[in-house]
Each structure stands twice: as structure tokens, then as C-alpha cells.
Amino acid sequence: MDNLLTARSLMGLTLAFHIIFAAVGVSLPLMMTVAEWRWRGTKDPAYLLLAKRWAKGTAILFAVGAVSGTVLSFELGLLWPRFMEHAGAVIGMPFSLEGFAFFTEAIFLGIYLYGWDRVPATLHLASGAIVAISGALSAVFVTFANAWMNTPTGFDLLQGKFVNIHPFAAMLSPAAVPQVVHMVLAAYTAAGFATAGIHGWLLLRRGRNRFDEVAIAIALTIGGVAVLAQSVSGDALAQMDATRQPMKLASLEGQFHTEKGAPLRIGGLPYPNERKTKYALEIPYGLSLLAFHRADSVVAGLDQEPQSDWPNVRMVHISFQIMVGCGGLLSLFALISAWLAWRSRPLGIHKTFLKALVLVSPLGFLALEAGWMVTELGRQPWVIYKIMRTSEAVTSTANVNVTFFALTGVYFVLGITVIWLLSRHVIGSPRQQELEVS
Amino acid sequence: MHADILLSIVMLLALVLYSLLGGADYGAGFLDLTCSGPRKERQRAVIASAIQPVWETNHVWLILVVVLMFSGFPAAFSAIGARLPGLLLLILLGIVLRGSSFVFRAYFAGDAQTQVYWGRVFSISSSLTPFFLGIVIGAISNGSAPVSVSSRGSWFRVAWLEFFPLSVGLLSLCLFAYLAATYLAVEAPDRELQDDFRRRALISGGVSVLAATLTYLLAGFYAPGIREGLASSSLSLAAELGAVFSAFFAFRSLILRRYRRARVAAAAQVALIVIGWAGAQFPYLFRPGVTLFNSAAPANVLWDLLLACGAGGLVLFPSLYLLLRVFKERRGTGSGSESNLQEDFLQVSGAEERRT
Numbered sequence: 001m002d003n004l005l006t007a008r009s010l011m012g013l014t015l016a017f018h019i020i021f022a023a024v025g026v027s028l029p030l031m032m033t034v035a036e037w038r039w040r041g042t043k044d045p046a047y048l049l050l051a052k053r054w055a056k057g058t059a060i061l062f063a064v065g066a067v068s069g070t071v072l073s074f075e076l077g078l079l080w081p082r083f084m085e086h087a088g089a090v091i092g093m094p095f096s097l098e099g100f101a102f103f104t105e106a107i108f109l110g111i112y113l114y115g116w117d118r119v120p121a122t123l124h125l126a127s128g129a130i131v132a133i134s135g136a137l138s139a140v141f142v143t144f145a146n147a148w149m150n151t152p153t154g155f156d157l158l159q160g161k162f163v164n165i166h167p168f169a170a171m172l173s174p175a176a177v178p179q180v181v182h183m184v185l186a187a188y189t190a191a192g193f194a195t196a197g198i199h200g201w202l203l204l205r206r207g208r209n210r211f212d213e214v215a216i217a218i219a220l221t222i223g224g225v226a227v228l229a230q231s232v233s234g235d236a237l238a239q240m241d242a243t244r245q246p247m248k249l250a251s252l253e254g255q256f257h258t259e260k261g262a263p264l265r266i267g268g269l270p271y272p273n274e275r276k277t278k279y280a281l282e283i284p285y286g287l288s289l290l291a292f293h294r295a296d297s298v299v300a301g302l303d304q305e306p307q308s309d310w311p312n313v314r315m316v317h318i319s320f321q322i323m324v325g326c327g328g329l330l331s332l333f334a335l336i337s338a339w340l341a342w343r344s345r346p347l348g349i350h351k352t353f354l355k356a357l358v359l360v361s362p363l364g365f366l367a368l369e370a371g372w373m374v375t376e377l378g379r380q381p382w383v384i385y386k387i388m389r390t391s392e393a394v395t396s397t398a399n400v401n402v403t404f405f406a407l408t409g410v411y412f413v414l415g416i417t418v419i420w421l422l423s424r425h426v427i428g429s430p431r432q433q434e435l436e437v438s
Numbered sequence: 439m440h441a442d443i444l445l446s447i448v449m450l451l452a453l454v455l456y457s458l459l460g461g462a463d464y465g466a467g468f469l470d471l472t473c474s475g476p477r478k479e480r481q482r483a484v485i486a487s488a489i490q491p492v493w494e495t496n497h498v499w500l501i502l503v504v505v506l507m508f509s510g511f512p513a514a515f516s517a518i519g520a521r522l523p524g525l526l527l528l529i530l531l532g533i534v535l536r537g538s539s540f541v542f543r544a545y546f547a548g549d550a551q552t553q554v555y556w557g558r559v560f561s562i563s564s565s566l567t568p569f570f571l572g573i574v575i576g577a578i579s580n581g582s583a584p585v586s587v588s589s590r591g592s593w594f595r596v597a598w599l600e601f602f603p604l605s606v607g608l609l610s611l612c613l614f615a616y617l618a619a620t621y622l623a624v625e626a627p628d629r630e631l632q633d634d635f636r637r638r639a640l641i642s643g644g645v646s647v648l649a650a651t652l653t654y655l656l657a658g659f660y661a662p663g664i665r666e667g668l669a670s671s672s673l674s675l676a677a678e679l680g681a682v683f684s685a686f687f688a689f690r691s692l693i694l695r696r697y698r699r700a701r702v703a704a705a706a707q708v709a710l711i712v713i714g715w716a717g718a719q720f721p722y723l724f725r726p727g728v729t730l731f732n733s734a735a736p737a738n739v740l741w742d743l744l745l746a747c748g749a750g751g752l753v754l755f756p757s758l759y760l761l762l763r764v765f766k767e768r769r770g771t772g773s774g775s776e777s778n779l780q781e782d783f784l785q786v787s788g789a790e791e792r793r794t
Contacts, residue, residue, distance in 0.1 A: 060541050066494050067537040071530050073504050077519025078526055084508050085516040089735030092509020096743055099502045100750030106498055107757045110491040111764055118764050165735070167742045397520055403527050410531060414538055421545055 004391050006400045007079040010407060012376070014072055017411050019372055020365060021065030022142075026135045026184065027191035027222065028058045029109070033128035034218050040125060046210040050218075051128075052116075054195075057422060058131075059113050064418055066106070071407065078403065083383055083393035086162060090155055091145045093167035098141035104134040136184055143183045147175035150375065151244045152384050174244050178237040179375070185226045185233055186371060190364035192223020193330060197361020200354045208349070216347065216357070223364065224334030230327055235290065242291035245385060246300040248378035251313045252320040253287055254280065255301045262287040262299040267321055270313045275303070277317070311380045319373040326367035333360050441740035442730050445510045448747050449503055450716050454709045456499035458617065461610070461708070463493045465618030467536060467564020468611065469638060470557065481634055482557075488625050490544065491765045495758070497537070507723075510743055513733035514723040521724075522577060525570060532567030535559055565611060572610030575715065576603030580661035581725035602660040605653040612646035613708050620688065620704040623697040625766070632697065639692050639700070647685065650711070663725055667718030677714035681707050 032054035039047035108127040154170025155162045196219035203212040241249040254270040254277030264286025285295040383390040473481040508515035539559040546553040619639035626632045657665035688703035
């Protein structure tokens with residue numbers, strides 16, 4: 001493999017791994033704090049046990065997320081020294097602020113995990129809330145940096161050099177707010193549904209019990225509200241893309257030709273050489289309506305750029321379809337759950353509902369990974385959109401593949417161990433049998 | 439004061455705190471290897487409960503140094519990334535293995551043998567990581583690595599595998615073990631365990647004096663720039679003198695079993711050694727070519743970063759004070775959450791039985 005492909009593969013692998021831990025780090029502390037808050041209000045021991053269990057999960061995932069985040073910060077220099085040399089000053093601000101958010105998260109997580117008997121009740125609950133807030137802030141700052149790569153602002157370009165840099169303006173680039181909202185909601189959706197799914201599965205296995213039922217109530221509420229809000233956020237992001245990154249929009253929709261009143265394509269497979277997206281279900285004027293909220297608006301197609309500057313249209317389009325498809329299914333599921341909960345509580349008695357919940361629960365993470373592929377692959381061949389190509393940013397150091405294989409091996413072992421560990425902690429404990437209703 | 443110098447002082451402060459806090463966590467991991475005798479398991483327990491609530495927070499100091507470097511001195515950051523890739527990879531592997539094996543050991547629920555194995559991974563990676571981190575300090579100080587982003591470095595053509603960087607690596611490991619043993623003597627719950635850590639503190643302290651002497655001598659042959667700085671910079675001279683005094687005081691307190699004083703003195707000693715190095719290295723970030731001045735981002739960017747650090751510090755330092763107060767002031771009663779978990783299970787299942 002050449003350096004560019006190796007570096008991109010390694011960065012992609014690390015991020016695909018890290019994004020799972022980061023998402024859990026954003027949402028699990030919120031659930032754990034809600035559980036503790038409910039316990040303090042109701043004195044129901046199921047909530048306390050839940051808070052402690054989720055805290056344990058947070059502890060494992062946060063530690064692994066912390067080290068994989070460190071790997072990423074080093075990889076910026078190891079793999080993309082030219083990008084950092086030029087852009088470091090412009091995008092350093094969100095990373096620096098993220099450092100402080102991370103500090104706060106680590107400090108209060110320490111107090112939360114090991115301070116049950118050492119700090120007053122209010123401080124303990126507040127620590128959980130601070131972990132949840134600072135975890136979300138970390139995601140906000142890191143996504144700010146990514147947004148800048150999509151819509152770079154806050155500087156002037158003079159003979160290939162960045163001058164007149166304004167770090168705060170760069171941090172709040174046009175993509176910043178829509179992308180951050182989308183990312184944070186995605187984290188709540190993914191971890192909310194995944195957690196609800198795990199407890200749904202446990203509920204099926206060990207029969208009705210209060211512990212799993214309150215767990216599902218909290219996790220599904222957070223995941224459901226987030227996924228419903230996600231459709232609004234996605235619409236805002238698509239409109240931003242339509243004006244700021246029209247080529248990304250064109251490739252994720254498989255729009256090869258600039259068109260007035262463009263249709264929305266559902267599914268289908270783009271054929272870049274024939275400049276056609278085949279087999280798609282086309283909704284007339286759909287894309288124009290979505291992108292500009294006007295049926296007769298003109299949507300720019302990939303034909304505006306030479307083919308050598310296109311992203312991998314097929315991959316971007318498919319990833320986008322997966323993301324939207326998963327999001328749609330989860331939204332539908334959230335609405336059905338809300339209706340069921342309103343009609344007949346508790347949800348735990350509906351076996352079919354629980355089975356469906358288990359079935360849809362991984363879709364949040366699938367959508368998260370797919371959506372991240374859309375934004376990263378859709379930006380190619382640029383690392384900084386229309387400013388610097390990814391191929392110009394990569395390191396020229398030899399033997400990058402040594403780094404690749406070493407870190408890939410380590411992540412492989414880490415991933416397996418974490419899954420095994422979590423399954424032991426959430427599922428395998430023999431004491432859990434006592435929860436079953438005889 | 440110029441923004442570039444101010445920001446480098448902030449980075450130095452973060453580096454000092456990383457050495458005193460994160461360094462001691464690595465040192466404690468190294469001491470985990472040396473646990474022996476009838477109190478072996480109890481020694482391990484003291485180490486684990488000392489690290490557990492704080493190690494992630496302590497690790498963030500390193501991340502702060504890294505992000506401030508790539509934001510404030512991007513050219514220096516990319517030069518280090520481009521010239522020392524193999525070394526950075528080794529550090530990364532060490533960091534990943536140390537952190538994950540520590541939680542895997544703590545939360546392990548399978549057979550005892552595998553848990554022992556994770557413990558081994560934890561202590562070995564805790565020992566190697568500070569060694570490699572020290573080598574980085576040595577490699578950016580000795581001035582033999584040609585610095586340019588565009589020149590082709592190689593993973594195998596290792597610029598850092600030389601006597602001077604290796605001796606700095608050794609010195610770092612010794613100092614961190616010494617710090618850890620001194621801190622643990624304060625935190626150990628009884629006299630016997632205190633004596634175990636006291637002995638380790640005296641031994642590692644003695645070895646680090648030898649390693650420091652060796653490093654100083656080797657600098658004369660291999661790193662003339664840093665040697666000259668150590669001998670001529672007034673900041674370095676003052677810091678070195680202070681370090682010698684602190685070391686003397688720390689050893690005396692350890693011998694007299696006055697552990698709280700020893701902890702303060704040992705921390706001062708290590709902090710002054712780091713500051714002395716920084717004084718000698720000034721104004722270089724990566725010898726021979728990269729200085730604070732020629733790699734700095736524009737001044738307005740640096741001022742914004744300083745502003746961010748100031749605002750962040752307002753949140754950070756009170757929180758950090760709270761953390762250390764909660765966990766390091768009172769002597770350990772063990773972590774409450776684990777022991778309670780069992781009771782809670784019983785409570786919940788009891789409640790379930792009543793309900794049905």
C-alpha cells in the first residue's frame with residue numbers, strides 16, 4: 001500500500017473504533033445520572049443498581065476511549081504532518097478546549113465512580129451531571145474541528161500559507177453548528193438504542209423484572225427523542241451542504257447532472273462512468289425540496305467538477321442510504337414505542353415489542369458509522385475542502401505500514417476484550433439470575 | 439512578555455504536572471513488578487487503589503501538552519511526528535496497553551490466571567512508556583536528528599537509539615518510580631507497607647542520582663548543546679541547585695520516616711529537574727533547527743490559546759483540587775462502589791420477591 005492509502009486506512013480504523021467509545025462516553029453518563037436522580041427521588045433500588053451498572057460500563061469504555069483518543073492526537077502528527085504544520089494553528093483552538101473538557105470529564109468521573117461513600121449526595125449527583133455535560137462538550141469541540149475541514153473559514157490564503165488566522169471564527173465555521181447537533185444527537189441515538197436493546201434481550205431471557213424495565217424506559221426515551229430530533233438536524237445539515245459543499249450533496253444523493261427540480265433517490269447504485277444512478281426509487285422534485293425547500297430549485301450535480309475530483313460516489317451514496325434508512329427505521333420504532341407506552345404500560349409485557357427492540361438496537365451505531373463515512377469520504381479528495389488535498393497532507397516517512405499493522409493488531413485485541421468484558425459484566429454474572437421473577 | 443514564551447511556560451507547567459502526577463502512575467505500575475514477599479498482594483492493592491480514581495485525569499496533562507504544541511507550535515509538532523515515528527508508535531502502544539490492561543485487570547471477571555496476565559501487561563507497559571517518553575526528551579535535546587518535514591525519515595533508521603536519549607529514558611523511569619514509591623509511602627495503611635515503599639523509594643532515588651550523573655556526563659559527549667545550556671542558563675543552574683537540595687531533604691525525610699515531607703520534597707526535586715532541562719533547552723523545541731520562535735503560530739493565535747488556557751484553568755484547578763482532596767487526603771477505605779454492588783443486587787431481588 002502507498003502511504004496515502006495506509007494513512008487513510010489507519011486513521012479510518014482508529015476513528016471507527018474511537019467513535020463508538022466517544023458516543024458511549026457522551027450518552028451513558030447521561031443515562032447513569034438520570035438513573036441516580038430517579039433513585040434519589042423514588043428510593044427504588046432498581047434505579048441505584050442501574051446507575052452503578054451503567055457507571056461500570058462508563059468506566060471501562062471511558063478508559064479505552066481515553067487511550068484511543070490519545071492515539072488519534074498522535075496520529076495527526078504521525079500520519080498528517082503537513083496538514084498539522086499548516087492547519088494546526090487554525091484548528092488548534094477546539095482541540096485545546098476539548099483538552100479542558102476532557103479534564104473535567106475525567107475528574108468528575110473519578111469522583112462519581114469512587115466517591116459513592118466519600119462525597120455528599122448532591123455533589124455525587126452533580127458530578128454525574130458534569131460528566132454528562134463535559135462528555136457532550138468534548139464531542140462538540142472535536143466536531144468543530146471536523147466541521148472546519150468541511151467549510152474552512154477564519155483565515156486568508158496567501159501563496160499557500162494561512163494568514164490572518166482567527167481561531168474562534170475558524171472554530172465556528174458554517175458547518176459547525178449543524179454538524180455538532182447532528183453528531184451529539186447521533187451519539188444519544190446510538191447508545192440509547194443499543195443500551196435499550198441489551199436490556200430488552202435480558203428481559204426476554206430472564207423474564208419480567210423491574211431492573212431491565214426501568215433501564216429500557218430511560219435508554220429508549222433518550223434514544224427515541226434524539227432520533228426524532230435527528231430528522232430536523234439532518235435537514236439543516238443537508239441545506240448547509242447544498243450551499244457550502246454541493247459536490248458532497250451531489251455524491252451522497254447520486255446526482256450526476258445539474259438539474260432543476262431534481263428528484264430524491266432512495267436506494268439505487270451510482271455508476272460514475274456512465275454518470276447515472278440506477279435502480280433507485282425516485283421521488284420527483286424531492287431533492288430540490290429538501291435541499292432548498294423549493295420544488296423548482298437547481299441542484300448542482302457532479303458534472304460541475306472534473307471526475308478526478310469526485311469522491312468515491314458509490315461508497316458515499318450507499319453509506320448515506322444506510323444512515324438514512326437506519327434513522328428512518330429507528331424513528332418509526334420510537335413513534336411506535338411512544339404510542340405503545342401511552343396505550344398500555346408497561347412495555348415489558350409485549351414479547352414482540354422486545355424482540356423488535358433487540359433487532360433494531362444495533363442500527364443506531366450502524367447509522368453513526370455510516371454517517372461518519374458519508375462526511376469523511378464525501379469530503380475527499382480534500383482534507384481541507386477546496387484548500388488542501390489529502391494526498392498533499394500525508395507523511396512521506398517510510399514504513400507507515402509498520403505503524404498500521406501494529407496499531408491494527410492492538411485495536412483488534414482491544415475490541416474483542418472490551419466486548420467480552422462488557423458482556424461478562426452486563427450479562428454473565430450468576431447473581432443476575434436472582435433478578436428473575438419466579 | 440511575548441505570547442510564544444508565555445505559551446511555552448504553560449506547556450512546561452503541564453509537562454511538570456504530567457511528570458508529578460502521570461509520571462507517578464507509571465512509576466507505580468513499575469513498582470507493581472517489584473511487589474514481593476509476604477505482603478505482595480497488599481502492596482499491589484495499595485498501588486491499584488492509589489492509581490484508580492486519578493490516572494485518567496493525570497493522563498490528560500500529556501494530551502494538553504500535545505494539543506498545545508500542535509496548536510501553538512505546529513511546525514515543531516509536525517517535525518516530531520515526521521522524524522520520530524517509530525518512537526511515537528512505541529509510546530502509543532505503551533499508553534494504549536497500560537490504560538486498557540489496567541481497567542481490564544480491575545474489571546476482570548474470568549479466571550485468575552488471565553487476570554494475572556493483564557496485570558503483567560499493565561506493569562510492563564507502565565515501565566516501558568516513561569522510558570520511551572524520556573527518550574523523546576533526549577532525542578529532541580541532543581541535536582543529532584536532522585529536522586525537516588520533507589526529508590524522508592525511516593522507522594528503522596532510528597535517530598533516537600543513541601546513548602544520550604537512552605540515558606534520559608532510564609532517568610525518567612527511575613525518577614517516576616522514586617516519586618511513586620514516595621507517594622505510596624504516604625498512602626500505605628500500615629507501618630510494614632510504608633517500610634516496603636520507603637525501601638523502594640530509597641533504592642530508586644539512589645539509582646536516579648546515578649542515572650542523572652550518567653546523563654549529565656553523556657550530554658558532554660553526545661549533546662553538547664544541552665550540556666552547555668545546563669551549565670550556562672541561570673534558570674537551569676538555579677533549578678539544578680534546588681533539585682539537589684530537594685533530593686537531600688527528601689532522602690533525609692524518607693530515612694526519618696517523615697513521609698508527607700518526603701512527598702513534597704521528591705515532587706519539588708522532579709519538578710526542578712524538568713524545569714532545569716527546559717531552561718537548558720530554551721529556546722529550542724527540537725534541536726538543532728526548531729525553536730519556539732521559528733515554529734510558533736501567529737501571535738494573535740497564541741493569545742487566543744492563552745485565553746482558552748486561562749478560562750480552562752479556572753474550571754480545571756478547582757476541580758482538580760476537589761479530586762485530590764476527596765481521594766488523597768483521607769487514607770484509603772477502599773472503593774465503595776464495588777463492595778456495595780453486591781448488596782444492591784440482593785436489595786433489588788428482595789424487592790422483586792416482595793412485589794410478586
